Amino acid sequence: MAPATRGASLKRRVRSLGGGLIRRMGLLPGGVPDRNGDDARLATQRLDAEVLVFFADTEDGLYQLRQWYAPLAALDGRHQIAVITADSRTAALIRAETGFEVVTVARYATLDGLLARSDVRLVLYVNHNPENFSMLRFASVAHVSLLHGDSDKVVSVSNQAKAYDFSYVAGRAAIDRMARYLPLFDAEHRCVVIGRPQLDDALALVAERPAPAPEQRRTVLYAPTWEGAQPSAAYGSVDTLGEAVVAALLAEPDLRVIYRPHPLTGVRLAAYGEADAAIRRRIEEARTASPSAGHAVSTSGELMVDLAAADLLVCDVSAVAMDWLVTGRPLVVTEPAGPEVVTAATPLLDAAARIGVGTLGEVVSVVRRELDDDPRRAQRETLAEYYLGDLRPGAATEAFLDACDATIAAHRAASAR
Structure with missing residues (x-):
C-alpha cells in the first residue's frame, strides 16, 4: 500500500474511533443522532411487532412523537408496535415514557435483516426527516405519513408526501390543500381522513x-x-x-x-x-x-x-x-x-x-x-x-385504528397478487 493510501486509511480509522468514542460518551451536540445502535444485537433478532414507528430525530424533535403516544398505545393493543430510532438517548426517553419496544439502528443494512426476519406490515412516520428514506426503500411494508399536526404551512404540502403509500390526515382541508398545491399527487386516493386523535x-x-x-x-x-x-x-x-x-x-x-x-x-x-x-x-x-x-x-x-x-x-x-x-x-x-x-x-x-x-x-x-x-x-x-374531522370523543382514535387495519389488509392483498 502506498504511503499516501496508508495515511488516508489511518485518518479514516482515527475519525471512526474518535466518532465512536464521542457517541459513547454522549458528547454529540443536540440535534445530531448519536448512531449508538443496537445493531450487533439486532443482527440475528426478530421483531415481534407488526407495526413500526420510524423516528430518526433526536430528543429535540420528540414532541412530534409524544403527541402520538396515546393513539399508538391504542394501536399497540391491536397490532404490536415497535419504535426504531437513530439515537440511543432518544430511545431511552421513549422507553421511559411508554411501554413500547424501542431499538436504535445505526446501519441501513441492519434494517434489511430485521424486516426479512420479522412480520412487519406497516411503518408510520411523524415527520418528513430525510432519514425516512432509509426505511421507505422497502416495498415489503406499507408506509404511512402521520406528521405531527395539520397546518397551512408550506411543509404541509411537501413533495415528500409522494414517497408514502398513504397520508393519514385530520380533515378534508388537508386533502383540498394537497390537491391544490401538490402537482401530480392524487390526494383523493392517497389521503385518509382520520381526524385528530390527540384532541380527545x-x-x-x-x-x-x-x-x-x-x-x-x-x-x-x-x-x-x-x-x-x-x-x-x-x-x-x-x-x-x-x-x-x-x-x-x-x-x-x-x-x-x-x-x-x-x-x-x-x-x-x-x-x-x-x-x-x-x-x-x-x-x-x-x-x-x-x-x-x-x-x-x-x-x-x-x-x-x-x-x-x-x-x-x-x-x-x-x-x-x-x-x-x-x-x-x-x-x-x-x-x-x-x-x-x-x-x-x-x-x-x-x-x-x-x-x-x-x-x-x-x-x-x-x-x-x-x-x-x-x-x-x-x-x-x-x-x-x-x-x-369527526370531533366526537374517541371517534378519531377509532378512525386511526381502522385506517391502520385497512392499510395492512390492502398491502397484504396487493403483495399476494
Missing part, C-alpha cells in the same frame, strides 16, 4: 372548564411556532412581534398571559433564542410584580391543557391554530414578516383576526374586540369539522 382529551378539558367569572382575569395564550427550517417556512413571530405583543398584553390589568414557546425555538437562529429569553424575562418580571395575576411560561405538560385554559389564542400560521378550533374561542393569527415566506389563502386564515409588524400598535384593541365580540365565531365553527 382536549375536548373533555374544554367541556369541563367553567366560564370565567366577571372579576377574573381573562387568559390570553401566546403560542408561536419556531423560526422554521428555511426562509419559505419562517412563520414564527417570536423575533419580530413576540416581545411587543407580550409586553402590551401584560400591561393590561385584567388579562393573564401564558407564553407557550415551540420546543424548537432558537435551535437554528441565535436571535430567535435571544427574543425568546426576552419574552421569558418579561413574564417573570410581571409575575414578580403581581404574583396573583397568574402569568406563566409553559414549557411542559400537554399543549391541550393550555388551550383549554385560554380565552383567546395568539399564534402563528401553524397546527396550533387548527387544534384551537375545538375550543370555539377567539383566534388571532400573526402575519409572517419574512419576504420569502409562502402563505396561502385559506378558510381558517380568513376566519381569524390578524396582526403584523405594521399593526403592533393595535394588538390590545384587536384582542379586546375579539374577546368581547368575537365577530368571526360562526365562521370558525363551520370550519372545525373541515379541518379536524
Whole structure:
C-alpha cells in the first residue's frame, strides 16, 4: 500500500474511533443522532411487532412523537408496535415514557435483516426527516405519513408526501390543500381522513372548564411556532412581534398571559433564542410584580391543557391554530414578516383576526374586540369539522385504528397478487 493510501486509511480509522468514542460518551451536540445502535444485537433478532414507528430525530424533535403516544398505545393493543430510532438517548426517553419496544439502528443494512426476519406490515412516520428514506426503500411494508399536526404551512404540502403509500390526515382541508398545491399527487386516493386523535382529551378539558367569572382575569395564550427550517417556512413571530405583543398584553390589568414557546425555538437562529429569553424575562418580571395575576411560561405538560385554559389564542400560521378550533374561542393569527415566506389563502386564515409588524400598535384593541365580540365565531365553527374531522370523543382514535387495519389488509392483498 502506498504511503499516501496508508495515511488516508489511518485518518479514516482515527475519525471512526474518535466518532465512536464521542457517541459513547454522549458528547454529540443536540440535534445530531448519536448512531449508538443496537445493531450487533439486532443482527440475528426478530421483531415481534407488526407495526413500526420510524423516528430518526433526536430528543429535540420528540414532541412530534409524544403527541402520538396515546393513539399508538391504542394501536399497540391491536397490532404490536415497535419504535426504531437513530439515537440511543432518544430511545431511552421513549422507553421511559411508554411501554413500547424501542431499538436504535445505526446501519441501513441492519434494517434489511430485521424486516426479512420479522412480520412487519406497516411503518408510520411523524415527520418528513430525510432519514425516512432509509426505511421507505422497502416495498415489503406499507408506509404511512402521520406528521405531527395539520397546518397551512408550506411543509404541509411537501413533495415528500409522494414517497408514502398513504397520508393519514385530520380533515378534508388537508386533502383540498394537497390537491391544490401538490402537482401530480392524487390526494383523493392517497389521503385518509382520520381526524385528530390527540384532541380527545382536549375536548373533555374544554367541556369541563367553567366560564370565567366577571372579576377574573381573562387568559390570553401566546403560542408561536419556531423560526422554521428555511426562509419559505419562517412563520414564527417570536423575533419580530413576540416581545411587543407580550409586553402590551401584560400591561393590561385584567388579562393573564401564558407564553407557550415551540420546543424548537432558537435551535437554528441565535436571535430567535435571544427574543425568546426576552419574552421569558418579561413574564417573570410581571409575575414578580403581581404574583396573583397568574402569568406563566409553559414549557411542559400537554399543549391541550393550555388551550383549554385560554380565552383567546395568539399564534402563528401553524397546527396550533387548527387544534384551537375545538375550543370555539377567539383566534388571532400573526402575519409572517419574512419576504420569502409562502402563505396561502385559506378558510381558517380568513376566519381569524390578524396582526403584523405594521399593526403592533393595535394588538390590545384587536384582542379586546375579539374577546368581547368575537365577530368571526360562526365562521370558525363551520370550519372545525373541515379541518379536524369527526370531533366526537374517541371517534378519531377509532378512525386511526381502522385506517391502520385497512392499510395492512390492502398491502397484504396487493403483495399476494
